[in-house]
Amino acid sequence: MDLIKIIENTLRASIGVDAIYFAIAALGLNIHFGYTGMLNFGQAAFMACGSYGLGMTAQYFGVGLWWGIPLGIFFVIILALIVGIPTLRLRADYLAIVTIATAEIVRLFVRSVKLKRLFGGTDGITNFSRQYRELSPFNPSKKYGFGPFTYTGYSLYTIIIGWVLVGIFSLFTWQLMRSPWGRVVKGIREDEDAVRSLGKNVYAYKMQALVIGGVIGMFAGMVLALDRGSVQPDNYSRMVTFYILTALVLGGLAKVAGSVVGSMLFWLLFVFSDNVLREITRNGPLRIGDFTVIQSTQVGAVNYMFVGIGLMLLIVFRPQGLFGNRQEMALDGR
């Protein structure tokens, strides 16, 4: 077993693009989930808004890639209105049901044969990132870095941009939550009726929080799309939201550092377990007697099973995650 290689892969993944887009998406989800107490399970759909906004501007409108941001924000607002208008006045679990369903429908729509001309069907949208690549200061095929942290020029470019975005959004969230607006939003999480009795329009605040968190999630989708150089509908399945949620809870809800460190740690553990299982099954399935314990095709499923178990154990035994404050961990604030 090649332990050093596994450790290298693990370390590389913990600051790689996957950890970055998880961190950005988790920062957005944190505004919904950690600060405002809204159970949004459709963060993947907000990410898809960003990716498709980016892909479609370049592909169909022939304008600069920057226009992807306003288009993405437009999509996010539409989506937030669709899920928000019917549910934000109701009990928290209605939002959960509607977001999870909407995210799935969004995925089905963008991958449908019927709308292939618009969204590219299951193939998604490719060849839109030329402008972005041309801005890269690095030689795309050359390797940069040291030790385990060696990346190709193209990856490094995305990683640097990604971490800058993580920094910006972390700072933004931190400042936002110290502002009067942030205090109101946290108040909504703790006691909605109390905030309402102070004359605040809870509905409007929740909708604003939904859009702000969604826009941050949108940038996660953009980072993912730019890194892959393509927009694939199946990258935005509801499972992705669950993984991001797990990362968020792992780091700690309602804490900026929680989203970032949680995502890094999530990928660290995930890649570690994935690598170990693949190493075990590389030379044929692992058997005990006649019983096949695991074979290489099952590694993915086992890994995701661990994520599910991890999420359950975290919520039950350490709901505040790594950095959270148990008092602030208020999924059930009211």
Added chain:
Amino acid sequence: MLKRSGPDVGHIWLKVLLAVICSIVAGLGLASSSASAADEGEFFIIASVQNQLLVNDVPERTPVAGATIKVTTVDGMLIGEGITGADGLCKIAVPTRDNYLIDIDTSSLPNGLTLIDAAKAQVKVDQGLFTTNTKRVTFFTGDSGIAGSTELERILQRLTDGIRLGIIIAMCSVGLSLIIGTTGLTNFAHGEMVTFGALVAFFFNVYLDIPILICGPLVILLGGCFGLLINWGIFARLTKRGIGSNSQLVVSLGLSLMLINFYLFLFGGRTKQLTSFSKQVNLEIGPIGITPRDLTTAILGVIILLSIAFSLQKSRLGKAIRAVSDNVQLASATGIDTQKVIRIVWFAGGALAATGGIFRGLDEQVSFSMGSDLIFLMFAGITLGGLGSAYGALVGGFFIGIFVEMSSLFFPSELKVAPALFILILVLIIRPQGIFGRSQRVG
């Protein structure tokens, strides 16, 4: 008073829960590891079955799963047989490059599909056509554009399909709605309870070769026990620890994630078919074609739904369940043992979900994600009927099933779930308490 269990104990229970689930379905894993031997061999015939719909004169093709394909030599000797998977493909190994006849069993086509050209149910493959080691043959089915299929017939066919789906959705939703009503938990793992029924039925039916009619009741019982186990192992404990319903909701998401991947681990990603009643001839009742199997499940389903409604309305237990679902504190004050009622609800919910799973497995195919594909429809149904209301779930689920199937008359079938979401959102805007729910101030 309730006994508090420490964190260590909870940890052990989760392990116990896992171990029990493992032991229930362990045989499946054993058997599935030996099932891949059929892929050996030098040459293959890949049969592809595609359903072709003309939408604005543009053919739109979707794979057809569950069609039986037979390969014989020209002398009529059977070489191999296979059933198409979710991708509409079926790979059959043949010994050499030779002349073969490939037959599609038209009666095995799901949902009353027929071949566009009935004369092409048999295709001859010449040995010279094997350019590589594989030869691909495609069969086209189509349920539109066939002469004789009128608008009325199509609507009626969709309606019968819709009723069948509605029965399944209603059956699965009742348990989900009662669990929400009695415990306050929005259980996102309910879809996995449906899959559980189908997978266990598959195990008994295909690996142990027991007919569905005999193993069915056992599967339903096991489904009920599975529900009890989930309550006893996880959610009852969380409630005792004072963990609120939103946290429990997230736990149920984790459970769903774990179970669906556990099923994937055991069962693999392909769809498979139950062997009981796999070959059926369509009964023509007026303009509607329905197989005896579907007719039986539909009648059984209606009987089950009616008996649920009847026992909820008349029996002592049913009244107790409705009382707890309405108001837990009040019910408990009148002397109802709420914990017992909650256990019964979990058992009934699991049993009904398993029944729905078996029916769905017979109707369509068995796959690891079949239950979670239905959960949106269930949620749409119970929201329409009123979250927590049992009658609401029956009526709402039934309606959603019909609505979804009927909508595919105008809507591409790949987007079938979208109309259900549309109803969900519409109901939440107009009447958030649903048809049967009582209006209460929620904000």
